[in-house]
Amino acid sequence: MPKCAYCGNEISNDKIVTSCKNGCHRTNFLCSCGSANRTTAFYCRTCGKEISYKSALIRHTRNLKISSFTFEKALFELPLSELGISYDDLPRFFSSYGNLFLIFKTGKIIVLKSGSGEVQANIEISGEISTLPIEVSDRRSKSLFIMTSNEIYRIDLIRDFAYELITNIGERDIELNSQPLYIDGYFFLVVKQSSINHIKLISLDGDHKDIISLNDIISQPVKVEDKVFFYTKDRLFIYDHSKKEITYSDDNKYDFSTETEPKSSGNRIYALTNEERLYRINLDEDMPEVFGLPHPQLMQVCFEATENQVIIAHSKGVLVTNILGQIEWSSDDLLDLYPAYKFPPISYGDYIAFVMSYPNTEVLHIIEINNYKQVGSCLGNFVYRPMYCDGNLYTIVDENSEIIMRAYEL
Secondary structure (H helix, E strand, C coil): CEECCCCCCCCCCCCCCCEEECCCEEEECCCCCCCCCEECCCCCCCCCCCCCHHHHHHHHHCCCCCCCCCCCCCCCEEHHHHHHHCCHCCCCCEEEEEEEECCCCCEEEEEEEECCCEEEEEEECCCCCECCCCEEEECCCEEEEEEEEEEEEEECCCCCEEEEEEEEEECCEEEEEECEEEEEEEEEEEEECCCCEEEEEEEEEEEEEEEECCCCCCCEEEEEEEEEEECCCCEEEEEEEECCCCEEEEECCCCCHHHHHHHHECCCEEEEEECCCCEEECCCCCCEEECCCCCCCCCCCCEECCCCCCEEECEEEEEEEEECCCCCEEEECCCCCCCCCCCCCEECCCCEEEEEEECCCEEEEEECCCCCCEEEEEEEECCCCCEEECCCECCCCEECEEEEEEEEEE
């Protein structure tokens, strides 16, 4: 085994670019003779051969097992500076009905056509936007509802993005602390005012109903059919919309983390504890049924849930488990051990995708879940979690301080 050029400890692998995981954790690169050298070296400290860290890094990147292919050409490439967007005012992104919505905190919304990047509309709403839109559709209409700090607006997706004020949320000097939910004609909101978090129901007609007020941080609420599950660091709650009241409250004895968003899929909820253990929660009965998933102890966990699986990104890769927590696939079957927790993984159809952080680069890996075969990849410095919309994959990357959106056909 080569020895670290800084501290002399043995390096645990023989990759071209590696780190001293047994000692000082600094980066080394290997000469063809097998000796480890500092990144500033121009000659090998053992054989004297001329070497270059930059060249070694290029060879290392080629050997990251990134894919059977990489995307060669994007459907479109859009520098966001062309839309007047700078690094200091980056928007949030939302996809709906064949369009991409760039949501700015200031109330500005830019609508792009999926697949081409053509600007469809520019919308200016009065007020600060801190959450993503809520999509609501029926036989007669398709709408997006936008929440500002004090108002609810409706954008008509059929009528050329016309928008109107629906109702006020409450008094001034309030803020929305989590992503609102929509349940059968009502918005379920967590509203903070004077350090108190209030859970409110607001109907499309503007009727208001106060549900509960808590002097504590509230988790992101998650919905299963007509029930909503949420918690504080001390208490668990279930709201039953058929009764429009809290029907269950108990101690948070599992220590669920209020910093990590729980996820729902089908009739199940998944929540992460402060010790980074995942639990599955069923709300079929009056009392929640809580099951611990027997996955190995992981660090820096973020996750996504599908109907039959949980995709867990962590400090050394990605795990896919079934709903019982049994491991179906681990990224180290295909890829080296690198962090994958920068963004929660995404799932779409028969594919999952996740961003891994390598030395001096990041790679978006796309895996087919039927046989867990890698089918594509993309390199870049990813600014946002990749998005899937209308059969296309969207990435937002930083290239030399220029923020670029790209769309790839899958």
